Amino acid sequence: MSVELQQTVLGDIFIEHRAQLRRIAQKIVGTSHLADEVIQDAYLKVVEMTGVRDILKPFCYCCQVVRNMALDHCRRQAVESSYRIYPDDGELPQVSGGSIPDHQLHGMQVIDAIDRILCGLPSRTRQVFELSRLGGLTQRDIAQEIGCSATLVNFMLRDATQAIACCRELVDIG
Numbered sequence: 001m002s003v004e005l006q007q008t009v010l011g012d013i014f015i016e017h018r019a020q021l022r023r024i025a026q027k028i029v030g031t032s033h034l035a036d037e038v039i040q041d042a043y044l045k046v047v048e049m050t051g052v053r054d055i056l057k058p059f060c061y062c063c064q065v066v067r068n069m070a071l072d073h074c075r076r077q078a079v080e081s082s083y084r085i086y087p088d089d090g091e092l093p094q095v096s097g098g099s100i101p102d103h104q105l106h107g108m109q110v111i112d113a114i115d116r117i118l119c120g121l122p123s124r125t126r127q128v129f130e131l132s133r134l135g136g137l138t139q140r141d142i143a144q145e146i147g148c149s150a151t152l153v154n155f156m157l158r159d160a161t162q163a164i165a166c167c168r169e170l171v172d173i174g
Contacts, residue, residue, distance in 0.1 A: 011047045013058045021066045024134040030072035042069045063135050071111065078108040117164050128153055129160035
């Protein structure tokens, strides 16, 4: 498939599944406004890429691009919020969104911990988890997407959920 045709296909898939991709971004960044920014950046990245290898599962690829861009946005925001500006009167200015930078940093640490755990899972289990939790697909849809039974999808989701259960303690602490 030529690069131009693949860019067109990816762009069409991105537009067709925009609402679903937006939900993925919103689950990570927290607000619909930020999710819209992430989606716009991800769309531009997908349609402007050059020299791309053949992509076997374009929808999954688009989901991954959105997920990565949303995580990058959160990481960037955590770093930016760690810089403080002291006005002349010595008072700290209000942080946009009413959030304390330490809480944002803790949230990013939790996301990083979950990401590390998911990276340790078999790739198919991680894909199933992401399609379910980030993509919003049903177990039946996931089974059709990856070519296995819904029962196997159920077991893979259970395994992934058990693997990240230790991160609940991190969430309760913060």
